[in-house]
Every structure is written in C-alpha cells, then in structure tokens.
Amino acid sequence: MKLASLKNSTRDGALIVVSRNLKRAVSAGEIAPTLQAAIDNWQDAEPRLQALSEALNAGNVVNSFDFDARNVDSPLPRAYQWLDASAYLSHVELVRKARGAEMPKSFLEDPLMYQGSSDYFTGPQDPVIVGSEDWGVDLEAEVAIITDDVPMLTTPVDARTHIKLLMLVNDISLRHIIPAELNKGFGFLNGKGVTAFSPVAVTPDELGAQWDGAKVDLPLTVHINGEKLGDPLAGVDMYFDFPRLVSHATATRALGAGTVIGSGTISNHDRGRGFCCISEKRALETVAHGEPRTSFFRFGDRVRVEMFDNQGASVFGAIDQPVQKYAR
Known part of the structure; x- marks a missing residue:
C-alpha cells in the first residue's frame, strides 16, 4: 500500500491511503489520524490500512478523491x-x-x-x-x-x-x-x-x-x-x-x-x-x-x-x- 500525509492546519497532516497508480486517495482518519499514529500502533493499523488500500485499488471506495502531490507534506x-x-x-x-x-x-x-x-x-x-x-x-x-x-x-x-x-x-x-x-x-x-x-x-x-x-x-x-x-x-x-x-x-x-x-x-x-x-x-x-x-x-x-x-x-x-x- 501507499500512504501520504495530506496538508491541513496541523503540523503532522492527515493520513491518507493512495492508489497504486497515484491517481486516487481516501482518508484513513478512522484508522489513524497521522502516519506517526499508525506507526505507533502498526500491528493493529497495518491490516486495516491494507484492507482500505485494496478496496481503493479495486474501485470500491465511494469517498475517494483525486490525488495531487502538491497537496501533501512529506x-x-x-x-x-x-x-x-x-x-x-x-x-x-x-x-x-x-x-x-x-x-x-x-x-x-x-x-x-x-x-x-x-x-x-x-x-x-x-x-x-x-x-x-x-x-x-x-x-x-x-x-x-x-x-x-x-x-x-x-x-x-x-x-x-x-x-x-x-x-x-x-x-x-x-x-x-x-x-x-x-x-x-x-x-x-x-x-x-x-x-x-x-x-x-x-x-x-x-x-x-x-x-x-x-x-x-x-x-x-x-x-x-x-x-x-x-x-x-x-x-x-x-x-x-x-x-x-x-x-x-x-x-x-x-x-x-x-x-x-x-x-x-x-x-x-x-x-x-x-x-x-x-x-x-x-x-x-x-x-x-x-x-x-x-x-x-x-x-x-x-x-x-x-x-x-x-x-x-x-x-x-x-x-x-x-x-x-x-x-x-
């Protein structure tokens, strides 16, 4: 899976899952608010993020949006x-x-x-x-x-x-x-x-x-x-x-x-x-x-x-x- 941090009003951004072709993305906020939070609890977060990634790549996520690298932090x-x-x-x-x-x-x-x-x-x-x-x-x-x-x-x-x-x-x-x-x-x-x-x-x-x-x-x-x-x-x-x-x-x-x-x-x-x-x-x-x-x-x-x-x-x-x- 591919993960990114969408720019927002905080210093740590908002965790999103990005499609394999880098064209679509979806919020992962219900799993972890930030990438650091996901890494802190990786054993629990990783399989849930992976499931979301698979759904996104299969086109089965209704609330996805266009991914634009200009809108993300590192x-x-x-x-x-x-x-x-x-x-x-x-x-x-x-x-x-x-x-x-x-x-x-x-x-x-x-x-x-x-x-x-x-x-x-x-x-x-x-x-x-x-x-x-x-x-x-x-x-x-x-x-x-x-x-x-x-x-x-x-x-x-x-x-x-x-x-x-x-x-x-x-x-x-x-x-x-x-x-x-x-x-x-x-x-x-x-x-x-x-x-x-x-x-x-x-x-x-x-x-x-x-x-x-x-x-x-x-x-x-x-x-x-x-x-x-x-x-x-x-x-x-x-x-x-x-x-x-x-x-x-x-x-x-x-x-x-x-x-x-x-x-x-x-x-x-x-x-x-x-x-x-x-x-x-x-x-x-x-x-x-x-x-x-x-x-x-x-x-x-x-x-x-x-x-x-x-x-x-x-x-x-x-x-x-x-x-x-x-x-x-």
Missing part, C-alpha cells in the same frame, strides 16, 4: 528521529579523491551515519529555501526506510522485520559550509538544509521482486531543469544495506517507532548512469580537468527525483522542487 512531516547514512562508498571515495584524500579502511567496516534535523521536513513539491547561492546548494537523492520500535543490539537478520515503509529523499547539502563545520569535529548542523521526502511512503510488498528485504533493485532518476543528471542503480554498490544500517543505529540504544533512516546518495562505481548529486559530477570534473565545470544550484533551478518500476510506473511519486531565496 509522509512524516516531522519525525522523532532522522538518521542519514552514507552506504554507497563509491560516493565517499570519489568526493574524497577530488580533494586529494584517501578513504580510510575503517569506512569498510563501520557505516557512516549522522543524526539530522527532523523537527520538520519539506513537502515533496514545496520549494527548497536557502539564504544564498554562495552556500553551494546541492541535492542528495536517496532511498529511506521508516521503522517501528527497534530494540537495542538488533542484528541485521532481525532488523529486516522492523522495516515497515520506504520513501525517496532529497537531502539538501550546503557544500561550501560543510567542510569548515566538519573540521570542528562535531558533525553536521548548518551544512544541511531542510530534507524533503517523496509524496508517498510504500510498504515493501509494493516493490515486489525489486525489494529483497535489504535493498531496492531499481534506478533512482534525477533531473535538474529538465536535464537528466543520472539514474544510478539503488541496488548496486550499496556497501551497507538497510538491515545493516538499522543494526548499526541500535548498537547502543533502541529506536523509536517512526525512525527514518536514509541510505545516503545513491552512487555506482560505474559512472555511466550519471549521478544523484552535483558534487559527484564536480568531483569527476576536478579529477579530469583540475577544476569543476558544473555549478551548484542557482535560484530558479528545479530538481526532480523519481523512481520508476520495470513497467515505467512511478513508485513513490516525484519530489519536484524549485530552489528559492529565503525572504523574511
């Missing part, structure tokens, strides 16, 4: 916890190579992960608001999961049962702010913009054979101003899969229901399918020419992130955002 408009990894080491290796640094061997043994801001997320078709083009505004197109309650010291095998929903991510990174911030040795804060997620979150069964319990075996497509930046394969070169990331996050603590974990930028060692962030393209240009030739986002640019199944249908809907200057 599936979780805010979350108790947002953890973002860097599971595609080809991305890490290339970016470090461009600045003359090698990737430490420890990166092959322990996932990179940070805890990001989750007090609010941007809607999938709301603008990316930034203060200055000088910040080096970039995207990071990713896949993310939502978990239920996960105990501390969960193994990768057991972690598979805790992955309840999947989404797409546009994680805005401010490349000219990040280096000085990381040099402080205390992690990201100002170097990350507001994150956006896809219009819908989907249960793993919606992906069929393209979900093996650990990775999504589909390309992730990114366009900037209508021109394709790339469509790398999400199921290739993911060095740490989602169960491994969940296990890593529980090494010293439990995870609360509604925890969101991102894969990090989708990246393949074979660069023939392009990129899911501008910085990788710039890094290759730097290696080849001594300097980058592609600019980061300018005001007025537009970014689109979408994943299609093997029949060409959009799975999660599109993250489609203009980049705009902040105005008080």
